Structure formats: C-alpha cells, structure tokens
Amino acid sequence: MDIRKIKKLIELVQASDITELEIKEGEESIRLCRQPAVSASGQKAGVTIVNSPDAEAQTDQEDYDEETLLRSPMVGTFYLAPAVDAAPLVKLGQRVEQGEPVCIIEAMKMMNQIQAPHAGVVTALLCQSGDGVEFDQPLMVIE
Structure with missing residues (x-):
C-alpha cells in the first residue's frame, strides 16, 4: 500500500469520530486504531497501525500485574522474529x-x-514487530 494512502487514512481517522478502520486491497491490509486522548498519567494518544488482519498485538492500555510484564531494557526497534521470513520466537498462548x-x-x-x-505463558503481546520501543516500555505479558 502506498505511503501517501496510509498518511491520508491516518488523517481521516484522526479527523473523524471512528476508533478503528480496516482496509484490504488484494493481499495487503491495514488496520488503524485510535487510542484515547492523553491522560494525566501520560498515556500515549494517536493512531496505532497494525499491518495484519490477524495481528496478535494488543493496542489498548490494560492493567497487568507488574511481575508479569516483560519490559524493554533499552530503546530500539522491537521484533518478534529474527528475520522477516522466520517464524516468531513466541506466539500468544505459548509456554x-x-x-x-x-x-x-x-x-x-x-x-x-x-x-x-x-x-x-505469553498472554498478551503489547508491541508489533517493527515498532519503536522506549526504555522500560512493556513488551509482553508472561503469566
């Protein structure tokens, strides 16, 4: 999908009252999800892009027990697999x-x-492969 189309879709979602939009063109698909506005606690606002209709990531901010969260030890780019064509290291429900x-x-x-x-057991994936992550950002939940 053309990046100009994606940018235009983001603008349309931000300008409207919809919270989620999914579009499929052939084998390509994109899902845009609006997150709630910034709260006093500093939660992020904006649009989350998920490039797969069967995405396993969770986009809403849920409360998890601190001991179950796997947090990022550094700033960088998050990946679930060692290569683009490789199987992910973990999946939801995997021990x-x-x-x-x-x-x-x-x-x-x-x-x-x-x-x-x-x-x-991995019960939630809080990031998508390719997402930028910050230090101490929750990546996944292992209960």
Missing part, C-alpha cells in the same frame, strides 16, 4: 521457560535477544 529468547530489540545496528525473566 516459555526462564531464559528462553522471546523477542529481539535492535539498537544501534545490534540485534539484542531479550529473554523471558521467568517461566510462564
């Missing part, structure tokens, strides 16, 4: 063991494997 690689964060051209801090 992981402590120390098992669950995602990758690219920082300064270095690929850093992030390991599960404890054994459990």
